Amino acid sequence: MDTLGYLGQGFGVALTPYNLITALSGTLIGTVVGLLPGLGPINGVALLIPIAFALGLPPESALILLAAVYLGCEYGGRISSILLNIPGEASTVMTALDGYPMARQGMAGVALSLSAWSSFIGAFIATCGMVMFAPLLAKWAIAFGPAEYFVLMVFAIVCLGGMAGDRPLKTFVAALIGLFLSSIGIDANSGVYRFTGDNIHLADGIQFVVLVLGLFSISEILLLLEKTHRGQEAVKATGRMMFNFKEASSVFWVNIRCGLMGFIMGVLPGAGATLASAVTYMSEKRIAGASGKFGQGDMRGLAAPETAIGATACGALVPMLTLGVPGSGTTAVMIGALSLYNITPGPLLFQQQPDIVWGLIASLFVANIMLVILNIPMIRIFTRILSVPNWALVPVIAIITGIGVYAVHATTFDLFLMVGIGIFGYILRKLDFPLSPILLGFILGGLMEQNLRRALSISNGGLEILWSSPITLGMWVVTAFMLVFPLIRIWRKRSRQRRALADV
């Protein structure tokens, strides 16, 4: 019952007028950012870090703002995929499959509100799961020593590769780039300057915001240059805006199933919304069987990925809050934000700063309700934003990105570094490398090195400490499985292709 008491305390924090306004503006900003082409949750959250800091928001309000923006972005992404059939990011591809046909049949309003509702249920299930499991996990995590932490992070990195689908090697290389980049700068233990090339601006290491905005905003700006085709006409959202009771109840079990699945996949590091939305869509399609009209505007096909996305967004916060290990690109950015406030997420956060943790969890409930309410009256304004042309939008994004980078340290060196990282990110993207593993690696790198060195100090250099406790052993086994998993999948795919060839 402790948990409920803490949750009540959290609502006390979240429902103060100041934090309510913060959450409201966060959801609004997030929705608009999510709508715009080229801006996703990662950019949205990263851009707001320096601003939240400059505004002097207290840490819990800043975290509430960032979480609200995160949810809002996920939310805004669906509007462009339903009305324009242009998924803003990979996770909403599945939403467009059935959402756009529904909009074409004159059910745009219903599709939007139903997807909002589904996402709300998903987020609600995940937040409930978080309330139940996060304190347990935090309690368990206190037993983690440096060796256990190190192995946990190895697991997170390998998981990322194992879950990445068809390009595990590229994901792995991207994560390694991030891990390496984190070691640039002065070494905290020995005072040695590493890879700075005697440049005083690098002594502090690469600033997180510079890395994020360079990798995501600048490379996206360059990528948008290629897309010459004019924006499609958005389907007009007319007629009935709200779904009715019958429609909601017809997808109720879909919501429950996909919410649970989304939560579990959100908690696992590396799986994330993209995989969850694809897996739930496929499994619902199989469950519906011949009765489904998936791909032609089936409501279940819309509800399944949306519920899963909503659930993973909240589920991803569990490893971040309890272990301090981010599970997705966006939560990696949030950890970067917390470190600006000198807060290290992890098991101790639950004991030392319950206001922050439970305030955040409560504000997730609040932000989700706000989004459902906002969605319906604001939809006309949001569709108008969709018609802003690129030529007006992109320069403004570039300028705002510049402001965000300059706000951190007020040096032009960071601006040049951002452009350099942006070009590198653009090349990586053209070569089909995923970018968010770089962020995860960058965040995990510092922690990983510290924990490895601490562990080896305890054992006086003996490597056996890394596999001596039952927890580490268990995690090595799971890690090994994760390493073998993609290989098996590739092997099976190849043998199937060979058989198909033999048949011809």
Add this chain to the structure above:
Amino acid sequence: MVIQRIFAVVLLLVCIGLAMMAWPYQAPFSYEPVGPRAFPLLMLALMAISLLYMAIRPTPIVHSEEEPALDRPTLIKIGICTLLLLVFAGLFEPLGFVLSSILIGIPMARLYGGRWLPSVVIITFMSIALYVLFDKVMDVPLPLGLLDVLEN
């Protein structure tokens, strides 16, 4: 495929260069068994192995439909855009925020297909509006540069 091989080899060379840079890193006084160079070297080694594999057996890149192949005009555009961003970084402090963003914003808007008049109007307006919003309302200090005179 060729580009990917070249990329892998170049990055591999960078890895080797960085590893050579990291080799002499040693703590003058050490209280712990692991020094400052172990972790970066481990990462570079793992990266080098992966890149070597990638150079020998590159994976095919799957292009989505809406992503056309790069042609010369697009490459030139990307070059110009990068140049503009570098100019922005260089002039940010000397010219000040408002002037430098107008200076690069207008050509950039043109690059993305805007017409002259709307581009000039919107970018000028947005530059000033963003300055007021961030510097005055949100307390993010931005340089005024040449416009410093107006302040007094």
